[in-house]
Amino acid sequence: MSAERFDTIIVGARCAGASLAVHLARAGQSVLLLDAARLPSDQPMSTHFISPLGVSWLDELGVGAEVRSMSPPSKVLRLDLLGTALDVPFARDRAGHCLRRLHLDRLLQEAAVGAGASLRDRTKVVGVIRENGRVVGVEGGEGERAHTTYRANLVVGADGRHSTVAQLVGAKEYLGYDNPRFGYWAYWRAKPAWKTDPELAPFDAYIGFFPDHVIRFVFQTDSDLLCIGAMPLMADLPSWKGRHEEKYLEALRAAPVTAKLTDGHRFEGKLLGLLAARYGFHEAVGPGFALVGDAGLHKDPTPGFGITDALRDARNLARAIVAGGELAMQRYWRQRDVDSIDLFHFARDLADPGYVSPLNRLVYERARKSPAVLARLSAQADREISPYEVVPRGTVMRWVLGAALRGRLSVVPSLFATGRRNARVERARQKRRALVP
Ligand SMILES: Cc1cc2nc3c(=O)[nH]c(=O)nc-3n(C[C@H](O)[C@H](O)[C@H](O)COP(=O)(O)OP(=O)(O)OC[C@H]3O[C@@H](n4cnc5c(N)ncnc54)[C@H](O)[C@@H]3O)c2cc1C
Structure with missing residues (x-):
């Protein structure tokens, strides 16, 4: 029997895969969306927070109104360091939402089907088909359909943090590390x-x-x-x-x-x-394939941006696919890294025990009283500025000097440690920027 053919096959039908399917089907592509799970079903590995920016992308996908009606708004995030609390309202009175994935993923899957994508659940992809070094399809299924083949111009792995597609195509990991927490x-x-x-x-x-x-x-x-x-x-x-x-x-x-x-x-x-997780980037594109969502970039979830960034990258990947050509795909990959590198490192910093430092304690105490810094924290929570730009360097120096003069010398060593870490992030940022074609 000859294999079914599509413009794009997407493996994984949750926030990355289903949203990509909506964009591509709306652009007129024939899209096959495959998922190993029985759908609709829950994604238990999530605490569900979607930032206001993510909610605006859900609006674009046509599901924002339902997300808002089904879950209460989260307008203020409290960050609490050793009892010093910073209440961070999202900028311009915007709100995040925390609709459980059972519901969010279903809404996205319905939107994909509504836009014209074909969705097949209980279809586990176990192999990719290659011709002349290029991925041209996948093999998978369940029961009698266990070895069904599907062919396409492009295969997208949106199959999460243990991505089968990433493994099958040999996408290399970089900047990887093991979660220091459970x-x-x-x-x-x-x-x-x-x-x-x-x-x-x-x-x-x-x-x-x-x-x-x-x-x-x-x-x-x-x-x-x-x-x-x-x-x-x-x-x-x-x-x-x-x-x-x-x-x-x-x-x-x-x-x-x-x-x-x-x-x-x-x-x-x-x-x-x-109990265990590994975070890192994977090469996001190659001959006949692309990766999106956790399959291509898995970061520490502490700041709660996996869903928002999956929606962002699905949107950018759809544009690259529709534009066509190697250059557009390379740009998608390298821009994803530029857009993600600061938060990737910041998420790592938050999870590090060194985050509870005398310097951060001082920063929290001073930031509480600084409307300018609180406004920058709000902008950061909406991804308008980098977490590393929230407190300008000169302000930190002033705060540290003031504290040291009052005898709080413990802040000084952590200033040096923070300086060294921030310089490493700056180098990583510049390196990623230089790679954007
Ligand atoms: C504890 C925890 C809390 C988190 N909290 C938040 C939060 O509050 N906010 C936030 O934004 N992010 C959070 N995240 C991150 C967020 O859950 C992920 O970034 C997000 O789920 C990624 O979506 P995805 O579509 O890429 O992958 P997934 O949601 O993992 O979906 C992948 C899909 O691929 C399917 N699949 C896998 N292998 C195959 C295969 N071989 N064949 C076919 N289908 C396959 C799976 O069945 C699954 O349905 C959290 C993560 C964890 C672990």
């Missing part, structure tokens, strides 16, 4: 205190850094549920073994915000966990 999270029915307690009411999302080096987070999802989690360092993993639920509850109850939300309460459903 994490557990669960869904808790929001107590009335969530919106009435004066300590909790000012914010809608929360990330906290503590002396025990366990990061705690709270995101409000749909259906009055809060996603509440703890991310300890890998060194703590042995002590959590076999006691993960007890340790998770202990970790939440040891910090004020998560304690208020969970004391005397019980989470719903299962406790979810991520």
